[in-house]
Amino acid sequence: MLKKITLESGETIEGKLPQRSEAIPADILSTVADIIQAIRERGDEALHEFTLKFDGCDLKNMKLPTELVEKARRESDPEVLRALQAAAENIKQFQSNNVPASSFITREDGSLVGTKVSPLETVGFYVPGGRAQYPSTVLMNVIPARVAGVKRVIMCTPPSAKGSIDQTTLAAAAIAGVDEIYACGGAQAIAAMAYGTETIPRCDKVVGPGNIYVAAAKKLVDGDCGIDMIAGPSEVLILADETAEPAFVAADMMAQAEHDPKAAAFLVTTEETLVEEVEAEIARLIADAPRADIIRQSLEDNGLAVVCPDETTALAVANAIAPEHLEIQMDEPLELIGRIDHAGAIFVGPWSVEAIGDYVAGPSHTLPTSGTARFAGPLSVETFIKRTSIISYSYTGLLASFPTIETIAEEEGLDAHAQSVRERVSFVESVQ
Secondary structure: OOEEEEOOOOOOOOOOOOOOOOOOOHHHHHHHHHHHHHHHHHOHHHHHHHHHHHHOOOOOOOEOOHHHHHHHHHHOOHHHHHHHHHHHHHHHHHHHOOOOOOEEEEOOOOOEEEEEEEEOOEEEEEOOOOOOOOHHHHHHHHHHHHHHOOOEEEEEEOOOOOOOOOHHHHHHHHHHOOOEEEEOOHHHHHHHHHHOOOOOOOOOEEEOOOOHHHHHHHHHHEOOEEEOOOOOOOEEEEEEOOOOOHHHHHHHHHHHHOOOOOOEEEEEEOOHHHHHHHHHHHHHHHOOOOOHHHHHHHHHHHEEEEEOOOHHHHHHHHHHHOOOEEEEEOOOHHHHHHHOOOOOEEEEOOOOOHHHHHHOOOOOOOOOOOOHHHOOOOOOHHHHEEEEEEEEOOHHHHHHHHHHHHHHHHHOOOHHHHHHHHHHHHHHHHHO
């Protein structure tokens, strides 16, 4: 079921990995660009048309009444509510420990420089529907924003053909502290939050996962508003040696594969026999898996085992792939963390199953995919703040800096820059 690559001693993975699609096809970008333009030009009218066309739903009012959201929380399964609340507390605790603070330094000449940290005012959250509902995504995305101090939180999620929204998703929104919920989905929802309509407010930033049309919309609106990231299919990489339990590895690869046929699962191991053992466990477990068809297609299309001659090679392969999720199921796993350079999240040891990061650990499960962990990190409170530089110079400080400013300004041919300082120096000298 899994494709296999075997590396010899001294051999690298370069050029041998299958391509992970990072580019959005031009035809999809063109289609989405038309949708965005329609929303910008016709607002709610276009939004209603697209909701009818794509969701089969004709809604008079896309904004959900507050009482409907509260009703969903009251009527949800108490056990589910307890689970969501427990997860929410862990997320809040973790994110609260990571809130950046404003900082300033004062120099000997009395000059002050620093950074003022402020929360964003309005953020729009996209919560996908489709194959499954994701109340956990509501918690993982919204709670960091609330901890950061975002003033207005809105949420868009696609309605069913009957115009309803999943009850548990609404309950999660109530727990997380969403202010407004709108029943609309797809690229049109991203455009509405990015540019605003008569009903949906314009947002400073739009975050959240979705299908390729949602990803295309986020790509196209980026710059007119902020976005978190352009997420591709979910992925996991498991580093395993002879101490790994094959059933654990198989179960974790399947857990990732059940997201989507395009999801990817990588096994990077120093033990060739482990590959066969894992495949045998997959065959056993998949027989009872409700989403077996999705898992099978995902693993057949995107499952890969890389057999390495040693631990150093295995770590180099993991860094080359730069996965969204990376599990270390090896001897002394904590000692290997420092050698992992690129990963969205690292799960250390056999009991740190990736699912714990999806639901309860606290760090957000919104992570960089498709190798973008080389330069990007998880969604967090920092996603929802902005930094403003503060510069307050004394005259003594300005005078001391004048020669440096003048030299650089003249070198760049920008004499007015230097003159703006000369004027101040001349003024002070004239009144002394």
